[in-house]
Amino acid sequence: MSSLSGRPEQAERELAEGLAMGQWTGPFFRASLRDVPSAVRSGRLIDVLAPAAEVLDQADVDQDVVHQLRVLIDAITPGL
Numbered sequence: 001m002s003s004l005s006g007r008p009e010q011a012e013r014e015l016a017e018g019l020a021m022g023q024w025t026g027p028f029f030r031a032s033l034r035d036v037p038s039a040v041r042s043g044r045l046i047d048v049l050a051p052a053a054e055v056l057d058q059a060d061v062d063q064d065v066v067h068q069l070r071v072l073i074d075a076i077t078p079g080l
Helices: 010-020 024-032 046-059 063-076
Strands: none
Touching: 010 024, 010 046, 024 046, 046 063
């Protein structure tokens, strides 16, 4: 995120848009995060998304957990 505006960088926006279109699973998140640009690696969004892959891998993850993750991502990436 841009430290001046608090808004996501363009690369973070593109990552969030790509994630929004996919099926939220651990493997999907890991694949999406594998080759992110350095602008994303140094931002705050990655700090939320990287652990989310582990959460989504849990066998007992239900749709409520996925919904809560989506709400969190939506809250930190406004306007996408």
